[in-house]
Amino acid sequence: MGGRDRPKIVILGAGFGGLELATLLSGAFGEAVDVTLIEKGDSFVFGYSKLDVMFGRASAEEVRIPYAPFRKPGVRLLRRAVTAIDPAARIVTTDDGVFEADFLVVALGADYDLDATPGMAAAGEFYSVAGAERMRAALSGFSQGRALVGVADAPYKCPPAPSECALMLHDHLVARGVRAACEIELVLPLPTPIPPAPETSKAILAAFAERGIVFTGGRRVASVDNARKVARLDDGSERAFDLFLGVPKHRVPAVVEAAGLAENGWIPVDPRTLRTRFANVFAIGDGANTGTPKAGVFAEGAARAVAATIIAGIRGVDDDARYDGTGTCYIEFGSGRIGKVEVDFFSGPKPTGRHHEPSPALRAEKAAFGTSRRQRWFALPD
Numbered sequence: 001m002g003g004r005d006r007p008k009i010v011i012l013g014a015g016f017g018g019l020e021l022a023t024l025l026s027g028a029f030g031e032a033v034d035v036t037l038i039e040k041g042d043s044f045v046f047g048y049s050k051l052d053v054m055f056g057r058a059s060a061e062e063v064r065i066p067y068a069p070f071r072k073p074g075v076r077l078l079r080r081a082v083t084a085i086d087p088a089a090r091i092v093t094t095d096d097g098v099f100e101a102d103f104l105v106v107a108l109g110a111d112y113d114l115d116a117t118p119g120m121a122a123a124g125e126f127y128s129v130a131g132a133e134r135m136r137a138a139l140s141g142f143s144q145g146r147a148l149v150g151v152a153d154a155p156y157k158c159p160p161a162p163s164e165c166a167l168m169l170h171d172h173l174v175a176r177g178v179r180a181a182c183e184i185e186l187v188l189p190l191p192t193p194i195p196p197a198p199e200t201s202k203a204i205l206a207a208f209a210e211r212g213i214v215f216t217g218g219r220r221v222a223s224v225d226n227a228r229k230v231a232r233l234d235d236g237s238e239r240a241f242d243l244f245l246g247v248p249k250h251r252v253p254a255v256v257e258a259a260g261l262a263e264n265g266w267i268p269v270d271p272r273t274l275r276t277r278f279a280n281v282f283a284i285g286d287g288a289n290t291g292t293p294k295a296g297v298f299a300e301g302a303a304r305a306v307a308a309t310i311i312a313g314i315r316g317v318d319d320d321a322r323y324d325g326t327g328t329c330y331i332e333f334g335s336g337r338i339g340k341v342e343v344d345f346f347s348g349p350k351p352t353g354r355h356h357e358p359s360p361a362l363r364a365e366k367a368a369f370g371t372s373r374r375q376r377w378f379a380l381p382d
């Protein structure tokens with residue numbers, strides 16, 4: 001470990017992956033390791049909270065969890081922006097200081113490439129907190145006409161989220177007494193709402209049919225003409241809209257691209273060990289190309305595998321840790337009903353998904369998902 005007393009682990013990004021990894025390393029070693037967690041933001045937000053903000057269930061302030069209470073032995077969380085990464089030397093440059101690592105873990109998530117889809121920036125997106133806030137204002141002025149939930153490309157975060165958006169939009173318009181005057185269409189690059197889980201896809205498509213939501217699968221939104229209020233799809237067809245709710249194309253942050261860590265927009269890794277081609281440099285979460293969905297639960301699973309590998313490396317024991325590629329997603333079916341899908345990407349020849357019908361118990365489970373992370377990472381009561 002470079003002749004120093006305490007092994008130095010530098011984790012870039014305090015999202016789902018980074019927070020979980022730092023927590024596990026602290027749990028294993030306490031003050032015996034030197035973990036630096038570098039994050040440019042001042043607060044953490046659960047992805048699904050953006051839907052709550054958009055539909056007026058919570059304010060942006062209410063869903064922000066400040067990083068201040070994150071205190072773990074052996075870990076310092078520093079508010080810095082990463083400006084350069086040298087993966088061969090494991091040296092990270094920030095806007096305030098340079099950091100060297102024995103183990104370097106890139107957990108910087110995915111950025112939105114609004115410019116990749118002409119017109120998307122002006123049309124509006126709901127995948128960031130600021131975008132969800134703007135969408136909330138746009139929604140309040142929408143009482144008739146066509147609403148188009150449009151996804152620019154796959155992969156995108158949380159595969160069920162655009163479907164949840166369409167179902168929650170239906171509820172929102174019903175509650176305002178204007179649903180009959182509105183149409184809703186969802187354009188999704190995936191052929192079905194959740195391809196590895198046919199039963200869940202069937203249930204979501206049935207929910208769409210019951211509510212008169214039009215589903216167009218296997219199509220991307222290629223551009224948006226805001227003057228004509230028309231979205232053009234990748235097959236050249238057009239969809240008129242009065243309200244556009246966009247999901248932009250995703251890719252790794254520019255600093256990751258500049259470091260030579262990415263190929264075709266994502267960081268190539270061994271999907272089971274999360275190792276990049278650089279020695280003792282790992283990538284976890286949305287930025288890593290593992291073939292598993294871009295969701296917080298999967299980022300946590302990858303963090304668990306990398307934690308086990310680093311722990312074994314420091315203790316000098318065999319490392320048989322493998323990312324299992326499994327995860328559970330809760331799905332808003334509308335009318336306050338929450339279902340669940342358990343997906344498994346690596347056990348069989350192809351990914352599988354187990355569907356759980358919406359139930360009151362699952363509503364409580366989803367709440368517990370958030371509460372348990374708030375407690376574990378931030379020592380917050382609920």
Ligand SMILES: Cc1cc2nc3c(=O)[nH]c(=O)nc-3n(C[C@H](O)[C@H](O)[C@H](O)COP(=O)(O)OP(=O)(O)OC[C@H]3O[C@@H](n4cnc5c(N)ncnc54)[C@H](O)[C@@H]3O)c2cc1C
Binds near residue numbers: 012041108126
């Ligand atoms: C609408 C919506 C609903 C969702 N619902 C769910 C759900 O129900 N369940 C679920 O599991 N997932 C859900 N997700 C997905 C989930 O939010 C992401 O997959 C998850 O956050 C990925 O974790 P991560 O650690 O890879 O990245 P992130 O959580 O995005 O963390 C990356 C961190 O890196 C920081 N960072 C980036 N660049 C820099 C830099 N240059 N310097 C310093 N710091 C930097 C960022 O500020 C960020 O805090 C949803 C997402 C959306 C948008």
